[in-house]
Amino acid sequence: MSDAGRSRPRSPLRRAAPWFVAAFFLTAVGLPATAAAAHVLHAFPEVGYAHPLANNTSVDVNLTDRPAFAPSTLSTAAGSTLSVHLTNVGNLTHSFTVLAQPNVRLNTSWTPGEIDAYLAANGTLANQSVAPGASTWVNLTFNASTGFDFFEILSVVPYQFQAGMSGEIDITSNAPGLALSENTTVEGSQYLFIPNVLAANVSHFPVNLNVLVTNLGSFSHTFTMVPQANVTVTVGNYSSYFDAHAPLVSVNVPANPGGTVWANFTIPAPGVYMYICLIQGHFANGMYGSLYAGVPVPPPPAAPSTAIVMSWILIGSGALLGIGIAVAALSSLVGRFPPKAPGHGHH
Numbered sequence: 001m002s003d004a005g006r007s008r009p010r011s012p013l014r015r016a017a018p019w020f021v022a023a024f025f026l027t028a029v030g031l032p033a034t035a036a037a038a039h040v041l042h043a044f045p046e047v048g049y050a051h052p053l054a055n056n057t058s059v060d061v062n063l064t065d066r067p068a069f070a071p072s073t074l075s076t077a078a079g080s081t082l083s084v085h086l087t088n089v090g091n092l093t094h095s096f097t098v099l100a101q102p103n104v105r106l107n108t109s110w111t112p113g114e115i116d117a118y119l120a121a122n123g124t125l126a127n128q129s130v131a132p133g134a135s136t137w138v139n140l141t142f143n144a145s146t147g148f149d150f151f152e153i154l155s156v157v158p159y160q161f162q163a164g165m166s167g168e169i170d171i172t173s174n175a176p177g178l179a180l181s182e183n184t185t186v187e188g189s190q191y192l193f194i195p196n197v198l199a200a201n202v203s204h205f206p207v208n209l210n211v212l213v214t215n216l217g218s219f220s221h222t223f224t225m226v227p228q229a230n231v232t233v234t235v236g237n238y239s240s241y242f243d244a245h246a247p248l249v250s251v252n253v254p255a256n257p258g259g260t261v262w263a264n265f266t267i268p269a270p271g272v273y274m275y276i277c278l279i280q281g282h283f284a285n286g287m288y289g290s291l292y293a294g295v296p297v298p299p300p301p302a303a304p305s306t307a308i309v310m311s312w313i314l315i316g317s318g319a320l321l322g323i324g325i326a327v328a329a330l331s332s333l334v335g336r337f338p339p340k341a342p343g344h345g346h347h
């Protein structure tokens, strides 16, 4: 008599094993699928609202003999303090001078005397001279009403501003509904902007917007925005359109995972502004989005039903697991009664 023919009861766990295996596989399929479906559900309404900067920001700025500020564009939230650590890395004296009037750019054709006269009449938020090799701190506090403004910075050492030593401090807003600093990412392998809807709920124009673009993949991309509100470019016409209308902004996104670039631009009027990637083939594959500036974002379409299906997969795997446990329990109960020996069942 072979082993297989013997009536020794199988272990309860072995009897239930197929059910556990089935439950395991269904869970293995169901869990990631459910997570993915949940992500889809979550991702769509994830409009790129404001990501306000921290209340106290510190930034290092080098003053160079180029002459230039490095970096030349700073950013901080309205109602916060910006601590600027200045280091003169050159051999010339430079100054870090911030205009008191927002949204003003001095004319680089002015003489040093004209600039001094303007500053004497209108004041400064800071006017710090920094000797070669020296370092110092300047703290600037921007009240809540300065949201969306920028303040020009310049060196007042004669002819340095005229030679290009200028920059700006962009003031973002953390007031609810007043989005200024937006955040978007580009997905390399799928050619997508995430999110593909940005919202700037602003009420005064022109308005300065800063979008931080982060590369999730390792392909080159651009973040390129049409200069006109409510214009939809197509794969067929975008090239000739941009030839005729310079983009509002076009930045190259560093081609490495985690690479970032700021797109800083000024929206002239309320409306919907389309942004695309200019790299050949990316727009055609869906790499575009819309910025809603001062206009409401339309509601998203109905949620995909896959999430419901996916949750049924999980429920199904739970049911299989339950059956497996029941089989194991029943088997162990049944196993307590010795089975009849072969041949003894007949009279």
Ligand SMILES: [Cu+2]
Pocket (backbone or CB within 6 Å): 191, 220, 221, 222, 277, 278, 279, 282, 287
């Ligand atoms: Cu691209």
